[in-house]
Amino acid sequence: MPSDHRLKLTNTLTRTKEDFVPEDASNVRMYVCGPTVYDYAHIGNARPVVVFDVLNRLLRHLYGADHVTYVRNITDVDDKINARALRDYPALALNEAIARVTQKTADQFHADVKALGCMEPDFEPRATQHIAGMIEMINTLISRGHAYQVAGEVLFDTASMPAYGELSRRNLEDQMAGARVAVDAHKKSPGDFVLWKLSSGDEPGWDSPWGRGRPGWHIECSVMSAHHLGPVFDIHGGGLDLIFPHHENEIAQSCCAHGTKLMAHYWLHNGFLQVEGEKMSKSLGNFITLHDLLETEKVGGRKWPGMAIRLVLLMTQYRQPLDFTEKALEEAEGLLEKWDDLLARAGVTATAGAEPATEFLEAMVDDLNTPRALAVLHGLAREARGGDTASAQALADALVFLGFDLADVRRAVDAGRPAAADPALAARVDALIAERNAAREAKDWGEADRIRDLLAAEGVVLKDTKDKATGLVETSWEMAQ
Ligand code: AMP
Ligand code: ZN
Numbered sequence: 380m381p382s383d384h385r386l387k388l389t390n391t392l393t394r395t396k397e398d399f400v401p402e403d404a405s406n407v408r409m410y411v412c413g414p415t416v417y418d419y420a421h422i423g424n425a426r427p428v429v430v431f432d433v434l435n436r437l438l439r440h441l442y443g444a445d446h447v448t449y450v451r452n453i454t455d456v457d458d459k460i461n462a463r464a465l466r467d468y469p470a471l472a473l474n475e476a477i478a479r480v481t482q483k484t485a486d487q488f489h490a491d492v493k494a495l496g497c498m499e500p501d502f503e504p505r506a507t508q509h510i511a512g513m514i515e516m517i518n519t520l521i522s523r524g525h526a527y528q529v530a531g532e533v534l535f536d537t538a539s540m541p542a543y544g545e546l547s548r549r550n551l552e553d554q555m556a557g558a559r560v561a562v563d564a565h566k567k568s569p570g571d572f573v574l575w576k577l578s579s580g581d582e583p584g585w586d587s588p589w590g591r592g593r594p595g596w597h598i599e600c601s602v603m604s605a606h607h608l609g610p611v612f613d614i615h616g617g618g619l620d621l622i623f624p625h626h627e628n629e630i631a632q633s634c635c636a637h638g639t640k641l642m643a644h645y646w647l648h649n650g651f652l653q654v655e656g657e658k659m660s661k662s663l664g665n666f667i668t669l670h671d672l673l674e675t676e677k678v679g680g681r682k683w684p685g686m687a688i689r690l691v692l693l694m695t696q697y698r699q700p701l702d703f704t705e706k707a708l709e710e711a712e713g714l715l716e717k718w719d720d721l722l723a724r725a726g727v728t729a730t731a732g733a734e735p736a737t738e739f740l741e742a743m744v745d746d747l748n749t750p751r752a753l754a755v756l757h758g759l760a761r762e763a764r765g766g767d768t769a770s771a772q773a774l775a776d777a778l779v780f781l782g783f784d785l786a787d788v789r790r791a792v793d794a795g796r797p798a799a800a801d802p803a804l805a806a807r808v809d810a811l812i813a814e815r816n817a818a819r820e821a822k823d824w825g826e827a828d829r830i831r832d833l834l835a836a837e838g839v840v841l842k843d844t845k846d847k848a849t850g851l852v853e854t855s856w857e858m859a860q
Contacts, residue, residue, distance in 0.1 A: 384441065384740050384741065384744045385398055385399075385744060386398070386399040386437070386438075386441060386744045387399065387744060387745055387746050388614070388645050388647060388746055388747075389647070389698060389746050390644075390645045390646060390647070391546060391622060391646040391647065391648050392545070392546055392644075392645070392646050396746055397645070399613075399645065401442070401613045402611065402612070402613060402644065404442055404446065405442075405446050406446055406447075406448060407438050407442050407446060407447045407448070407613055407614075408447075408448045408450075408608040408609070408612035408613050408614070409431070409434070409435065409438065409447070409448070409449050409450070409608075409612070409613060409614040409615075409616065410450045410451075410452075410600070410603075410604040410607075410608055410612060410614070410615050410616070410643070411427060411428075411431045411449075411450070411451045411500075411615070411616040411617060412427075412451075412452065412454075412600055412616070412617040412621055412625065413451040413452040413453050413454065413503070414453060414454065414484075414485075414488050415454040415455075415457045415459060415460070415596075416453055416454065416455055416460065416480070416481045416484035416485045416488065417457065417459045417460040417462075417463040417480055417481075417484060418459075418463065418484065419484070419487060419491075419668035419669065419670045419671075420487075420488050420491055420492070420668065420669050420670075421659065421666060421667060421668050421669070422652060422654070422659070422667045422668070422669060422672065422688070422703055423618070423651065423652040423659055424669075425491070425492065425495060425669055425688070425692060426618065426649050426652050426692055426697075426701065427616065427617055427618050427649050428451075428492050428495070428497055429492075429495055429496075429497060429689055429692045429693065429782075430616075430649045430692070430697040430747070431449075431451070431616050431647075432492075432496075432497040432498055432782055433693065433743075433747060433749070433781060433782060434614075434616070434647075434747060435447065435449045435498065435500070436498070436780065436781075436782055437743055437744070437747070440735075440780070441744075447501075448501050448502070448607065448608060449500045449501050449502075450500055450501065450502045450503070450504065450603070450604065450607045450608060451500040451503055452503065452504050452505070452506065452599070452600060452603045452604075453481075453485055453488075453503060453504070453505045453506070454506050454596065454599060455481040455485070455505045455506050455507050456506040456507055456510075456583070456593055456594060456599065457596060460477055460480055460481060461473070461477065461582060461583060463480050464476035464477040464479070464480045467479075467480060468480070473581055473582070473583065474583065477583060481505075487670065491669035491670060491673065492669075494669070494673050494685030495669070495685045495686075495688055495689045495692075496685060496686060496689050496782040496783060496784050496787070497782065498782070502607045504603040504606065504607065506594070506599040506603070509599070509602050509603050509606060510585045510594065512602040512603075512605075512606055513574075513575075513594045513598050513599065513602045514575075514585075514587050514588070516598060516601060516602050516605075516632065516636045517533055517574045517575055517587075517589075517594075517598065518588065519636045520535065520574065520632065520635055520636050521533065523635060523636070523638075524536070524539055525539045525540065525631075525635040525636075526574055527567065528589055529565050529566075530565040531576065531577040531590075531592075532565075532573050532574075532575065532576045532577070533573070533574045533575040533576075533589055534566060534567075534571040534572065534573060534574065535571055535572050535573075535574055535628065535631060535632060535635075536567055536568070536571055537568050537570040537571050537572075537631065538567060538568050539635070540631050540634070540635055542634070542640075543570075543627070543631050544627065545627075545630070546622060546623075546626055546627050546630055546646060547622050547623035547624075547626075547627045549623060549627070570624075572595060572597060572624060572628050573595035574594065574595050574597075574598050574632070575587060575589055575592050575593070575594055575595065575598075576592050576593060576595065577589070577590050577591065577592040578591055578592050578593050596625065597624070597625055597628035597629050597632060598632055600625070600629050601629050601632040601633045601636070601642075604629075604633070604642075604643075605633060605637070610633060610637035610639050610642075611637075611639050611641055611642065611643070611644070612642075612643050612644075613643065613644055613645060614643060614644070614645045614646075614647060615629075615642065615643035615645070615646050615647070616646075616647040616648070616649075617647075617648060617649075618648060618649050618651065619648045619649065619650055619651055620651070621648070622646075622648055626646065629642060630642045647697075648698070649697045649698065650695075650697065650698050650699050650700045650701060651700055651701075652700070652701045652702075652703050653700065653701070653702050653703065654666075654667060654702075654703050654704070655702070655703075655704050655705070656702055656704075667703070669688070672688055672708075673685060673688075678705060678708075679705045679708070679709075683708055683712070684712060684715075684787070684788075684791030684794075684795075685787070685791075686715055686783055686784065686787055686788050686791060687708055687711040687712040687715060687791070688708070688711075689782065689783065690711035690714065690715060690783070691703060691707045691708055691711045693749040693750075693753065693781065694707065694711065694749070694750060694753060695749075695750060696746070696747065696748055696749060696750055697747050697749070698746070712791075712795070715783075715788050715791070715792070716792045716795070716855075717760070717855075718756075718760060718774060718778065718788075719785070719788050719789055719792045720792075720855070721760055721763050721764060721771060721774070722763075722771055722774065722775050722785065723789075725763055725768050725771030725772075726768075727768065727771045727772045727775050728775065728785070729775040729776050729778065729779040729785055730772075730775075730776060731779060733776040733779075733780075735773070735776055735777045735780045736755060736759065736773045736776075736777060738755045738758075739752050739755040739756070739759075739773075739777045739780075742754075742755060743780075749781070752777070752781070755777070756774055756777055756778070759771075759773050759774040759777070760774055764851055764853065765851065808834065808839055808856055811830050811833070811834060812830075812841070812854050812856065814826075814830055815827050815830040815831065815841075815854070816854065818830065819852075834856070835859075838858050838859045839856050839857075839858060839859070840856060840857055840858070840859050841854055841855075841856050842854065842855050842856065842857070
């Protein structure tokens with residue numbers, strides 16, 4: 380049953396924020412371009428995965444979990460994969476080497492995004508499972524006059540589609556002006572793109588009416604999305620860089636093959652992520668993979684909890700550029716620790732499927748305004764600190780709604796506390812903090828200082844933070860470095 384909250388999404392097709400109206404509210408359909416599996420996913424790749432995971436959760440809340448179909452593919456046919464296979468497994472037959480690279484990378488991707496709290500999509504098709512469908516779609520495009528065979532390739536004929544360029548708002552003249560004619564001499568128009576290309580003996584290939592070859596990247600998504608969601612579906616997502624040429628070309632193929640005006644009604648694109656204010660690149664040495672953050676000590680000399688990474692990715696609205704910094708990671712980790720502490724003190728656990736606080740949901744349905752939603756959580760935390768258990772409950776429920784695994788947060792908090800291994804010490808420190816609080820309430824400053832010094836002598840550092848709104852002081856502690 381659709382909820383009362385009206386979802387608004389910014390549609391790249393129209394460049395406006397629109398009311399979201401699904402074709403069929405009993406089956407809301409979303410496709411997101413997934414990873415090309417040849418290397419570790421980097422923190423930029425994680426952004427669309429987390430953003431569309433949050434949208435998936437929101438859609439499930441609004442329309443019912445059984446009424447949403449979320450598809451995210453795995454691109455396991457790509458020349459970058461072949462190159463990696465040759466490099467990493469020179470002794471193996473190429474097929475075997477490719478299988479190793481794609482399986483290992485896909486497994487790592489799954490482990491990484493699971494650590495970030497992402498649900499699995501309902502379907503995760505792999506390009507290699509859909510080659511027959513691709514050959515069929517290419518055949519249709521040729522027979523309808525939208526594709527031609529030349530120089531060992533089948534190309535899409537962009538001039539055959541008057542609406543080509545609508546998503547990216549590029550026209551054929553723009554492309555002509557920028558094209559280097561010599562390179563593209565075999566193409567009818569410089570923007571024509573590969574649907575199928577022949578493979579040489581040692582390259583991976585499948586038999587087709589045009590010879591043994593392999594598909595281009597764009598046709599993969601047109602076929603996999605149609606297979607699971609039909610020729611026209613509701614939402615298509617990915618990063619900003621995919622608008623052109625990838626999504627433009629998906630639209631061209633799908634609309635021309637199916638004879639439809641649209642491929643998807645709403646096209647959503649996340650903004651790009653930078654690292655410490657700079658474009659992330661291997662040559663700048665600021666290239667960060669999820670594996671680096673989660674499993675190694677490459678960033679800041681330590682491992683980072685997946686939940687803190689998730690929070691950093693949600694602190695910025697998905698369409699905005701995001702600056703990923705170590706400081707933001709620390710801030711996110713500190714926030715989760717504070718919230719975990721509050722929830723533990725209030726003794727609340729989240730209720731799965733609970734209706735979240737209205738203000739929170741209003742921010743979420745407003746084009747996934749996660750920073751505004753997080754501001755609502757700050758307010759709830761303030762009230763919870765003042766003793767309001769209902770607010771603590773709302774905070775827990777909203778965190779779970781956003782995909783935070785509270786047990787995971789607790790484990791990360793415990794792991795970050797050196798004394799966690801020593802519960803006796805933790806209990807003693809907590810008891811002394813309580814005594815110190817009582818002394819302070821009684822304005823017995825001498826006693827309060829004595830307790831602080833006593834703990835300091837044992838290497839326990841107390842930190843008091845005053846909540847500006849409530850005036851309440853909260854004391855946390857850590858072991859001196
Ligand atoms: P790729 O494997 O390069 O096709 O990228 C997979 C997904 O990650 C696509 O949706 C890209 O748009 C997205 N992506 C790649 N780099 C970044 C980045 N720096 N910031 C945000 N999204 C990115
Ligand atoms: Zn795609």
